Structures are given as structure tokens and as C-alpha cells.
Amino acid sequence: MTILRSTRLADGTARGIPDATVARLPVYLRALNALAEQGVLSCASNELAEQAGVNPAKLRKDLSYLGSYGTRGVGYDVEYLRYQIAREMGQTQDWDVVIVGVGNLGSALSAYQGFSTRGIRVAALVDADPQRVGTVVSGIVVSPLDTLDTLVSERQISIGVIATPAPAAQEVADRLVAAGITSILNFAPAIVQVPEGVDVRKVDLSIELQILAYHEQRKASADTSATSKATSKTTSKVVSA
Amino acid sequence: MTILRSTRLADGTARGIPDATVARLPVYLRALNALAEQGVLSCASNELAEQAGVNPAKLRKDLSYLGSYGTRGVGYDVEYLRYQIAREMGQTQDWDVVIVGVGNLGSALSAYQGFSTRGIRVAALVDADPQRVGTVVSGIVVSPLDTLDTLVSERQISIGVIATPAPAAQEVADRLVAAGITSILNFAPAIVQVPEGVDVRKVDLSIELQILAYHEQRKASADTSATSKATSKTTSKVVSA
DNA sequence: AAGAGTTTGTGAACGTGTTAACAAAATCGA
DNA sequence: TCGATTTTGTTAACACGTTCACAAACTCTT
CATH class of the missing domain: 3.40.50.720 (NAD(P)-binding Rossmann-like Domain)
Structure with missing residues (x-):
């Protein structure tokens, strides 16, 4: 692999990590801390993704922007990955x-x-x-x-x-x-x-609550226009912040 | 125009307003309230967009999901648009x-x-x-x-x-x-x-602050690798939340 | 009435973010 | 050693969001 990806410079320094990814790295960090506290030493992307509340593919793609810190067939070393993300986020200093x-x-x-x-x-x-x-x-x-x-x-x-x-x-x-x-x-x-x-x-x-109120309103009007019993069958997704 | 757009149903009810738009409508509402307090009766998308801190085209596109509440060559009636957004957001009730x-x-x-x-x-x-x-x-x-x-x-x-x-x-x-x-x-x-x-x-x-710390770190390392004087010339953009 | 000047609403191009799918790389048992 | 199994890293398709650019629609002046 000699072709440089756009997210890496010639010196190997990670660059241009997508904003969406940066916003999720602290979530992964928190999930890893929780796992470490439970004494978990290693974990697969599936488990970590569930802890963090994201799609496993998304998690792996996010981590791939930092480097290859996992092991195929095994998963991620909790402590090692935790350190790598912390370093990338600048958490090695206060x-x-x-x-x-x-x-x-x-x-x-x-x-x-x-x-x-x-x-x-x-x-x-x-x-x-x-x-x-x-x-x-x-x-x-x-x-x-x-x-x-x-x-x-x-x-x-x-x-x-x-x-x-x-x-x-x-x-x-x-x-x-x-x-x-x-x-x-x-x-x-x-x-x-x-x-x-x-x-x-x-x-x-206020805005966060207003956004919720909007979705609440939509759910209410959908319920009244459809069968009013089917409250639990509405398919609106969980809105992430 | 008889072709139905995907954001409208046959009954004319607005549907499927994009999440990104929903998240900005309260911002527009606040900007409109500010204008109304200043006694402004009408405003163009340029002014409102600046108040809200967004691109004028984005503002117009966002508003277009609700309907056509502006007047070409004139702009938007502040009070009327305020009411329309408030209604869409469910703010006619508490x-x-x-x-x-x-x-x-x-x-x-x-x-x-x-x-x-x-x-x-x-x-x-x-x-x-x-x-x-x-x-x-x-x-x-x-x-x-x-x-x-x-x-x-x-x-x-x-x-x-x-x-x-x-x-x-x-x-x-x-x-x-x-x-x-x-x-x-x-x-x-x-x-x-x-x-x-x-x-x-x-x-x-914490996560909000961690995201800022990440960008801060990047700015710091960019400064040291480039001319250390050029602090104010970095071109990192304003990161919206 | 017509032309000049504004400003909206939107089509189309572009960019970013998400996700399914799979080859590559590891482990493990026989 | 080899095949079966697991799980990563990545590609490619798709979905979503942004922005440019311009026709359409309005006002105003002459």
C-alpha cells in the first residue's frame, strides 16, 4: 500500500478525521472505560458498538481513521484502544x-x-x-x-x-x-x-426540547390519523443529538 | 405542478422535513423574535440568515420545506413567518x-x-x-x-x-x-x-468540551509545524453543534 | 406598459456521512 | 498443515445535507 489516503499525510500523521467521527470518539472512549471497569480486556466491534449505541460498521470505519488498532478474528484490546483514542483526542494532557x-x-x-x-x-x-x-x-x-x-x-x-x-x-x-x-x-x-x-x-x-416537541407532535398526529391503538407500532427512529 | 414531492403528501400536509432542517427551525424562530422586538416588519433571507448564522440558500431551502411563505422581490413578513414556523414546530401549544x-x-x-x-x-x-x-x-x-x-x-x-x-x-x-x-x-x-x-x-x-479540545490540539500542532507566529491565520472553520 | 432591480424557490451539482458486503488476516482444532 | 471460523479494515453503493446558480415572480420608476 503505497497510495496515500486523503486522511493521512506523508508523515503518517492522521489528518482530516471527519467531524462526525470526532464527535463519536468520546462516546467510544466512555464505552471502553465502562468495559475496562468491568474487567473486560478485549472486545469485538459488535459489543463496543452496542455499548456506544452505534452501528458496528460505523464504529469500525471511525476507528480506521485513527489507524489499525484491532486484530482480525480477535477484536480490540480495550486498554490499548482506549489509549489510542485518548491520545488522538488530546486527552493525554489536561x-x-x-x-x-x-x-x-x-x-x-x-x-x-x-x-x-x-x-x-x-x-x-x-x-x-x-x-x-x-x-x-x-x-x-x-x-x-x-x-x-x-x-x-x-x-x-x-x-x-x-x-x-x-x-x-x-x-x-x-x-x-x-x-x-x-x-x-x-x-x-x-x-x-x-x-x-x-x-x-x-x-x-430550549432548542433540544423544541426538537423533541416537534417529533412528539408528529407522533401524535400520526396516531390520530391511523388506528389510535397502534401507539407502540410507530416506526420513528431514535434521534441522536 | 401536479407532481408530488417526497416531502409532501396528497393532502398537502408537510412530511419528512429533514432532521437537519428541524434542528434549525428553532434558531430561525429565535432570530425572527429578535427582529420583531426591534420592530422589523419584513426581512430578506440574507438578513435572517445572518442573524441565524447560516447560509442564505440553506435558510431558503429550509423554509421551502414548510411552504412558500415569502414574496419574491420583497422578502418574508416577520410576524407571518414566525407564526408559520411556530405552528410547524408545535409551538401553538405548550x-x-x-x-x-x-x-x-x-x-x-x-x-x-x-x-x-x-x-x-x-x-x-x-x-x-x-x-x-x-x-x-x-x-x-x-x-x-x-x-x-x-x-x-x-x-x-x-x-x-x-x-x-x-x-x-x-x-x-x-x-x-x-x-x-x-x-x-x-x-x-x-x-x-x-x-x-x-x-x-x-x-x-464533557463530550462537547472534548471535541473542542481535539480541535484545539490540532490548531496547536499546526501552529508549531508551521510558522509559530501565524496564529491568527489558521483557516479552521466554526464548528456548529 | 415596459424595463430595471430585487429576492424567492428550487433544480442540479457537489460534498459528507452511513451502511452493507466482502476480502484479508487472525485463531483454533484436528 | 489445512480447513473452518471469527472479526477486522475497506470498498463501493447509497442516503443525506449543502450550496451554487438561475428562472420566476414581485416592486418600482419612468
């Missing part, structure tokens, strides 16, 4: 995040237990409200919004989380970018504009 | 949700201001912890997990939100399904298995 906005959501996020085991560390909390500045939330002192620049550069923070009300989101995003942040997770129900080279992911709680 | 798990995240969700204006109403809170049962969170008395059946049927609740730790997620999902719920929003970091006909959407906070 990533420090700053949470901007320490309201209900910001507080919940800073208390979230799941981060530490996934290479995520809440390194700083920031709020614009003087009443909140100085208070301790989840063991971290809340800093004023003005100190964002200093915090980011001093503590090598690379990811910012916006957990403010919608009207403040754009200004916070601007400040994060000005401070040198190039990855933002936005929980505020607003679209933020950022310069080229900055990644923004958006999580919108 | 949707009642039950939140299971009143920890940090569950409390934050129940206090979330954005739901009420989007046709979402938190109708009940449920927790397995006897210490939490009976307490009042955001004005709602927390009920015991056992009463789920009664709550759901009495209050016509159609959507369930799982905000429990991961180990409890599957059992909660089973109980929600047993109570007749067919739409679930899962915040627990676990894959839940549900029967055919039940929709599950998953929001995973």
Missing part, C-alpha cells in the same frame, strides 16, 4: 477551561463531576456581577470579568464556556477571543460571531 | 416536561428562563433521594420517583428530561417509557436503550 457566568447553569457546570476524568479542568470562574465576584463556587473563587486576559494567559486556559444570559454572550465572546481563546462552548441562547480560526460549539437547551 | 434528578443540573434547568417563551413548561420535578423529595425548587415541589406514572398521566406530560448521574440513567429511562413518555432529553453521560417509537436526544457536556 485542558483548562474558564466558565464565564456563574448563575444556575455556570454553577452546575463548575460542580460537574464528569469533567476531571475526561481531561477537562475548570481552572477559573468569571462573572460580571460584583455581588458574585469573590464568592466561592465549587471551591473556586469567582473573578471579575476584567481579569479574563490575565487569567487566560497566566493559567494557559485554552477553552472558554459562555454561561451568561443571551444579551451578554457576544460581548463575552469578544472578550474571550481578545484574551486569546480559540475554542468556545456557548450555552447562551444567542448566535455569537467570531473571527476565522475560532471554534464555537453551541448547546441550546 | 409542552409539559418532567425533570428527573434535581441535582445541580436539574435545578439549573428548572430555573431556566428561556423555556416559557418557547412553549416549554416545566410541569414536575422528580428525584429518587428522599432528602430532596418535598423540597421546593424554582417554585415546584419535588415528587418521589415512584409517582412518575401518576404525574405523567394526570398532567399530560409528554417529554422527560434525565438529569441524574450516569448509573441511574437507564432505569429512569425505563420508568419514563413505562409511564408513557415517548420523548426523552438525556443529560446523563450514558447511552440509554429505549424501545422503537421513543425519541432520545442526548446532551453531553
Whole structure:
């Protein structure tokens, strides 16, 4: 095999892993951790795929973008594969995040237990409200919004989380970018504009529920137009997020 | 035009609106609300698309699945389009949700201001912890997990939100399904298995941050392998969630 | 009434993501 | 060693999503 695939460069470094695959790798990682905790040493793509809730072929294709880490006729070594995915995802190091906005959501996020085991560390909390500045939330002192620049550069923070009300989101995003942040997770129900080279992911709680409501409505109208008894026979699929 | 498109049935009812479109309609709705508040009566696809952060062609195609609600050479009537999308999304009625798990995240969700204006109403809170049962969170008395059946049927609740730790997620999902719920929003970091006909959407906070960390890592390694000064010239795109 | 200027709605090309199917590569028993 | 069995890695077909580009349909000016 001398022909280079488009996902690999000449140096063998994996490149251009599809976005859809990148979004699933953490799911596989979590499934592998669960298996490792159960003492499972090796597993086939079928088992792992079921744990992760995906099609086995999809799982194998996803893994093939990273390299050939399985053994034909055998399966995958749980620990080895776990390490390889973790390395690809950058989890061999810890990533420090700053949470901007320490309201209900910001507080919940800073208390979230799941981060530490996934290479995520809440390194700083920031709020614009003087009443909140100085208070301790989840063991971290809340800093004023003005100190964002200093915090980011001093503590090598690379990811910012916006957990403010919608009207403040754009200004916070601007400040994060000005401070040198190039990855933002936005929980505020607003679209933020950022310069080229900055990644923004958006999580919108209302929208998730609105999407479910839409499907619920469709199911309801399908039930009434068909036999109203056949509630469990509707064939709508599970919608992944 | 007598030929039926695949997205329309003989009765003219819109069907099979693409998932990607459904996920964006609430965004358009929010953009339209923002415009309406500014007193804008009419707008072109260009303006609305910019507000919503999407390509204008995509916006027009999305809207075309609902019908022809614009006027060529003019644009869209803000109020009229707002109503049409709201109707399609089922927002002419309120949707009642039950939140299971009143920890940090569950409390934050129940206090979330954005739901009420989007046709979402938190109708009940449920927790397995006897210490939490009976307490009042955001004005709602927390009920015991056992009463789920009664709550759901009495209050016509159609959507369930799982905000429990991961180990409890599957059992909660089973109980929600047993109570007749067919739409679930899962915040627990676990894959839940549900029967055919039940929709599950998953929001995973760690995974969102892990995806950002991956892109951050790629940006960092691209910078070191290229000129280390050219930080702002990287051409990575904004990653939508 | 006609022409210039807008802006929608959509066909068609393109790109990305999913999945079935199978050859290649491993194990295992005889 | 050989054949049977298992399971990966990958190809190729398909489905889905995006975007360009343009005719159709509207307004406005003259």
C-alpha cells in the first residue's frame, strides 16, 4: 500500500478525521472505560458498538481513521484502544477551561463531576456581577470579568464556556477571543460571531426540547390519523443529538 | 405542478422535513423574535440568515420545506413567518416536561428562563433521594420517583428530561417509557436503550468540551509545524453543534 | 406598459456521512 | 498443515445535507 489516503499525510500523521467521527470518539472512549471497569480486556466491534449505541460498521470505519488498532478474528484490546483514542483526542494532557457566568447553569457546570476524568479542568470562574465576584463556587473563587486576559494567559486556559444570559454572550465572546481563546462552548441562547480560526460549539437547551416537541407532535398526529391503538407500532427512529 | 414531492403528501400536509432542517427551525424562530422586538416588519433571507448564522440558500431551502411563505422581490413578513414556523414546530401549544434528578443540573434547568417563551413548561420535578423529595425548587415541589406514572398521566406530560448521574440513567429511562413518555432529553453521560417509537436526544457536556479540545490540539500542532507566529491565520472553520 | 432591480424557490451539482458486503488476516482444532 | 471460523479494515453503493446558480415572480420608476 503505497497510495496515500486523503486522511493521512506523508508523515503518517492522521489528518482530516471527519467531524462526525470526532464527535463519536468520546462516546467510544466512555464505552471502553465502562468495559475496562468491568474487567473486560478485549472486545469485538459488535459489543463496543452496542455499548456506544452505534452501528458496528460505523464504529469500525471511525476507528480506521485513527489507524489499525484491532486484530482480525480477535477484536480490540480495550486498554490499548482506549489509549489510542485518548491520545488522538488530546486527552493525554489536561485542558483548562474558564466558565464565564456563574448563575444556575455556570454553577452546575463548575460542580460537574464528569469533567476531571475526561481531561477537562475548570481552572477559573468569571462573572460580571460584583455581588458574585469573590464568592466561592465549587471551591473556586469567582473573578471579575476584567481579569479574563490575565487569567487566560497566566493559567494557559485554552477553552472558554459562555454561561451568561443571551444579551451578554457576544460581548463575552469578544472578550474571550481578545484574551486569546480559540475554542468556545456557548450555552447562551444567542448566535455569537467570531473571527476565522475560532471554534464555537453551541448547546441550546430550549432548542433540544423544541426538537423533541416537534417529533412528539408528529407522533401524535400520526396516531390520530391511523388506528389510535397502534401507539407502540410507530416506526420513528431514535434521534441522536 | 401536479407532481408530488417526497416531502409532501396528497393532502398537502408537510412530511419528512429533514432532521437537519428541524434542528434549525428553532434558531430561525429565535432570530425572527429578535427582529420583531426591534420592530422589523419584513426581512430578506440574507438578513435572517445572518442573524441565524447560516447560509442564505440553506435558510431558503429550509423554509421551502414548510411552504412558500415569502414574496419574491420583497422578502418574508416577520410576524407571518414566525407564526408559520411556530405552528410547524408545535409551538401553538405548550409542552409539559418532567425533570428527573434535581441535582445541580436539574435545578439549573428548572430555573431556566428561556423555556416559557418557547412553549416549554416545566410541569414536575422528580428525584429518587428522599432528602430532596418535598423540597421546593424554582417554585415546584419535588415528587418521589415512584409517582412518575401518576404525574405523567394526570398532567399530560409528554417529554422527560434525565438529569441524574450516569448509573441511574437507564432505569429512569425505563420508568419514563413505562409511564408513557415517548420523548426523552438525556443529560446523563450514558447511552440509554429505549424501545422503537421513543425519541432520545442526548446532551453531553464533557463530550462537547472534548471535541473542542481535539480541535484545539490540532490548531496547536499546526501552529508549531508551521510558522509559530501565524496564529491568527489558521483557516479552521466554526464548528456548529 | 415596459424595463430595471430585487429576492424567492428550487433544480442540479457537489460534498459528507452511513451502511452493507466482502476480502484479508487472525485463531483454533484436528 | 489445512480447513473452518471469527472479526477486522475497506470498498463501493447509497442516503443525506449543502450550496451554487438561475428562472420566476414581485416592486418600482419612468
